[in-house]
Every structure is written in structure tokens, then in C-alpha cells.
Amino acid sequence: MAENTQATQAPEVDYTLNNPDTLTKYKTAAAISQKVLEAVAGWCKEGEKIVELCQKGDQLLEEEISKVYKGKKISKGIGHPTTVSPSSYVTPYTPLVSEKEEAEVTLKAGEIVKIQLGAQIDGFGTIVCDMVIVGAGDVVTGREADLIHATYYANELLLRLMVPPGLLASGTEEEKKKAAAEKAPTQAQISTLLEKVAKTYDCNVVENTTSWIFDRNEIEGEKKIILSPANGVRGDGVPAVGEVWGVEVGLSLGSGKVKDLPLRATLHRRTTTTYILKRPSSRQTLSEVVKKFGQFPFSLRQLDDEKAAKVGVVECVRNGVLRQYEPAGDSDNAPVSRLLTTLAITKNGITRLAAPNAPDLSKYQTDKKIEDEEILKILERPLARSTGSKTNKNKKKKAAAKKADGAQEE
Template identity: 50%
Template sequence: MAEEKKEIDYTLANPDTLTKYKTAAEISNTVLSAIVGLVKEGATVLSLCEEGDKLLEEETSKVFKGKKDIKKGVSFPTTISPDEIITPLTPNPEDTTTPEWALKAGQVVKIQLGAHIDGFAAVVGSTVVVPASEGAEAEITGEVADLLLATHYINQAFLRLILPPSLHPGAEEGKVVKPPTQTKINSILSSIAKTYGCSLVENTTTYQFERNEIEGKKKIILAPSEGTKGEGHPEIGDVWGVEVAVALGDSGKLKPSEYKPTLHRNTGVTFHLTRDTSRKVFNEVRTKFGSFPFSSRHLSDQKAAKFGILEATRHNVLRQYEILVEKEGKMTSKDFSVVAITKKGLSIISAPPAIDLEKIKSDKKITDEEILKLLEMPIGAPKKANKKKKKAGASADE
């Protein structure tokens, strides 16, 4: 009698799961660092995206060699979004209407990319300022400093707000503590943004991550528009992709741009596509990218892709990421981290590089005591006090 195949545990209870997440994160963080080093005046968005994707492929090919049953590769193509563009931007050179997007000194640029190992994705995003000269590390002041500090502190507060109550310092065993509501989360983060003359970008969504999925069922929506709401709350055993997007000023509202979307993902919706080319394109998407986002420039037949993506998008088989923008010239920022919630607290899987607070100067400061206390909270599990009962008559020194 054939031996029944044992079902693999893909939760965090299996140590291999966290190992794969962290291996993917090492790759993502390494590539992010390399691309940040290439951000300079004159560099184009396309050239940086192409280099990032090449590095992601090269680095993932070096790990888990010889394990044919473990797929690995890009979980989020390299995207570079300058100034008012908030949506991850990854141009396709086949589109003749695409601008060159050569970077200029002083521009605020958002970088996002990700790798995956066996479907466990580590996406990371960071905001950088294009230096005035190569290798320059001058002080950052004014509105740019305000924007970067707002993003940093909002991200730090958000990480603490998603800690389950049982992991909060001082949590008492048996005491039922409710997690903060999404309304409360929005109130605190909006207050930080306002301190720095900024606002949360409307409908910024943080999703639970799962194997082969970076947009799970549970989600937290920052600055939700009318009729939009989050679902569920973080729990021990979850992995979340924490996204923070901030805009200068008090708006934070976005509008579609005239640029053609090039970032797509498989929705999992079943529909019989009528064109042979559409089916061929979709099969390539499913085989090469699974349910992870991809750039249209990575499809082998660009002519077929043009029509195949159109039909697949029309029937919701593929979803396109509309290129959304703030007002022209308005600076926006974005950070993206992936965290695992364990019994020991938050395990930071991938995260933007730490900013040098000594070089970012602002005359604005957080003064709200509740927020300051929150920012001081450790993200590890609280240490349980030794509460052994003393015998009657025992001295305090015993």
C-alpha cells in the first residue's frame, strides 16, 4: 500500500517558513540597497527597474540550489515612483507614450521590490532623495525633512499598533484587551502626519501575507474613502505587509494619471478567454509569476501581450495597477515592511533602511504624550514578571 503523502505545514509553526521568508528578505534588502546606491541625477526610472529585476533574479538563483520543488524569484518587480506618483511605477519601453523619467536632484523617489522563496514573499519599500551629486549625504531640511520624518514615525507607530494585545508591555495573563480599532489606528497615524504638515494617502492598504499571496483576506486601510473599510486584525501567527504612504499637505487624495498601467497581477478569477493570444499570455503569466505582480515588459511576446492583457483585464482575470498621482509637483513618500507576528513579538522580515535622524532637520516635533509613549513601546513580547508569592513573614530581601 502506497504511503500517504504528508501534508506540509506552511504556517509560522514550521521553522522552515520563517527561514524562507528571511532568505527572501535578505535578497530584497540587498537589492534595495544596491538600487538606492544607483539613484542619482540623470538615472532613468526604466534603467533602475531593469537593474533591480536583474539583481532579484540573480540573487534568488543562488539559494536553495538543487531543490526543484521550491520555486523562487520575483514577488514584486522593481518599481521607481518619483514625486507625486504614488503607485509603483515600472515602465514598459514598448509603450512609446512612456516618458523617460530621468531623475533630478532633490526629487523624492519611492522604491519598491521583492523576492520570494517557495511562495513566501518579502517585499520592501523605501523613500530616498536624489542627491545633488554622487555620494552626497547633505543634511535634509524643509518640507522634504518633514515628509521623511512623518513617514518614519507613522511607520514606527503602525508597527506597534498591529501588535496583538497579549504582546503589549504590562499585559496581564487572563485579561481581555481589545486591539485598537482601525478608526483608532487612523486617528493616531493621521495625528502624526498632521504634526509634520502631511496627510495619509487615501486608501493605503496593509494586507496579511500568505504563501503565494501578498493581498490576503485580512487588511487594514489607512485614510479609507467613503464605503471602504478594512477587515480583521493582526494575530499571533500572521505575516503582514505593512504599507505607509504619506503626502505633503492636507489632501492625500489621488487621481488617475494619463500614463498606461504596466503593473498587473493574476486575480484568480476563472474565465474562458476567447482569443488564442490571450490564453497564451495568461498561461505565461500563471507559469512565470503565479499570483505575484509582474511588469508587462517581462512577457515574451509584447505584441500578443498588448491584446492579451487587455482582454484578461476586461474580464477581471488580471488586475492592473492604475498609476495614481497627487497634484503635480506634490511630494509623496512610501515605506513597505513585512513582519511576522510570533509569541515573542514582531519579527521584522524586511524593512526600509534606518534613516539618519541626525541629518534630517525639522522644526516640528511630536508632543502628544499618548503617541510618544506608543513610540517608546518595544515590539518584542513583554517580559513576564516573576510573581512568586512570598510566604507569610518572609523578609523582602529573601
């Protein structure tokens, strides 16, 4: 009997990047995240209400997610609700309709607004964050231009420091072995390099800016990289082939120090802690969270009854069943930037799954530039090896066939 039981057991599914289906699901989720991000960025105009932008973003996420993997028995949904953070806000911001004062908050001209959101397919989440300057003209000058340049280069530098040593090395076998034997940069070294970039543009890295390894149904895995750590926190782990990461960069025109904001925490996430909740409202809220969001972040405004949810989460948070993300901002109320890229590390290097758009730096005029030789050398490194696009090969084949057909017709 025991043998028959073993024979009928379903084979264990490989959820790593070794399984092509995993990368396909990540890429499908990423395409949705990217599409919605661009739509929300286009809606960020002066006078627009932040809560309405968040609602419209989530609605579009749900519409796009509903179009993929139809009829398949796999979970899919919002992997991170739409958040629109004003200039000095460090954390993702998603106000509630029921908080009258916050529901009226609108975008102001000249603000650097950070948009963060994400989709998930079968537990594979892709989160992306980009920023826009509200009402910016054709050319941006001054401190905002400095911040855009600094953030772009800090991000490009960090992505290159995520590539495992020797992975993209060229030359003789001996040179490749030597490159592979090099140690990956420590988190202290990474922080130092990024702080040099920030200082070039008179900016500072936002303290405790954290990049996480992503696992299935988990956007805060065991490995993490913390830039400019404060209060004794430290990151742990080195990026490796076969991993997916959410890589974040945040810079400030102020000190980079962070303070709590006097706002309600509206962004939450389920933890792995179990606890027998006493209040029926708490149990009902948790049940809805589990069903709709699993362990992905959600906003209280996404629950059926926002007012009931505000009550229902209290016991859940107090007993560690839900984690709440405390709203935080720059301690000097200075403008801050944030970019977040979901990337996959494969044997060919880094694939940007969901990523902010590269800015046209010619539109952001600054008199500052990077002159540090070490940083310039790292920025010159490729992120991935060129594998020769199959699409291009196919196009060439089709073009040749078409040409041949044309010749025959003549």
C-alpha cells in the same frame, strides 16, 4: 486497498510560521529583497532612466534568487517587480521600453523616489519599499525633511499598533492578564493616531493606504488595514500571532487625496477567476504569466514580448483573469512618501523580515516635533521581547575557549 492508498499519501505540509522552514524561506527571500533594494537605492542618481533602474533591479533579483535553494523542487522568483516611483506618484511605477515617452523619464534632483520590490521562495513573498531623495546633500531642510520625519514616526507607530494586546506585557500575572484583555485598536483609531503624527509635520496620510496579511502565494489576503479610508472602503481584521503582513505607510505634503494618472497600467497580477479566453494571444500571455509569476505581481516588461503582452492582457483584464493596478498620484501633484515592511508576528513580538532602512534623522532638519503624550507612549513600546541572542552566547563561549587555549600555550 483504501488503507494502502491512505498510507502512501504524502503528509500534509504545514505552511504556517509553526513550521521553522516557513520562517527560514521568508527570511531568505527577505535578505534578497533587502540587498537588491539597497543596490537600486544606490543607483538612483539625477538623470538615470527609471525603466533602466527597474530592469537592473529585476536582473539583480533574479541573480540573487538563483543562488538559493539550488536543485530543490520549490518555486522561487520575483515576488514584486522593481518599481521606481517619482515624487508625486502614489502607486508603484514601472514603465515599459516600448512606450517611447515613458522610457525616457529620468530622475530629477530633489525628488523623493519610492523603490518597491520583492522576492518569493516557495510562495512566501517579502515586499519592501523605501525612499531616497535624489541628489540630497549631507543635510536636508524644508518640507522634504518634514515628510521624512513624519513618515518615519508614522511607520514606527503603525508597527507598534500591529502588536497584539498583552503580547509583550511584563509585571505580575494579573497585570499580564489585564493587558491581554485589552482590545486591539480599531482601524479608525489607528487612522486617527497616524493622522495626528502627519499633522504635526503639516502632512496628510495618503487616502486608502492599505496593509495586507500575506499568505502563501498571496500578498492580498483576507485581512487588511486601510488608513484614511475614502469612497466607502473599509479594512477588516486584527493582526494576530502567527501572521505575516505587508505594512504600508504613505504620507503627502499635499491633501493626501489621490487621482488616476493618464498612464498605461503596466503592473498586473493573476486572480483566482477562471475564464475560457477566446484570443490565442490572450491564452499565450496568461500561460506565460502562470508559469513565471503564479499569483505574484509582474510588469508587462518582464514578459518575453512586451508588445504582444500589451495586446494579450486586454481580454484577461476585461474578464477578471488578471487584475491591473491603475497608476495613481497625489491630486495636488505634491511629493508623497511610501514605506512598506514585511513583518512576522510571533509569540515574541514583531520580526521585521524586509524593512526600509531607518533614516539618520539628524540629517533631516525640522523645527516640528511630536508632543502628543499618547503617541509618545506608544512609540516607547518595544516591538519584540529580548530573547537573548544565541549568537552572542556562542561568541562568548568561543572567546572563553580561545582564552583558555591561550593560557595553555603560555
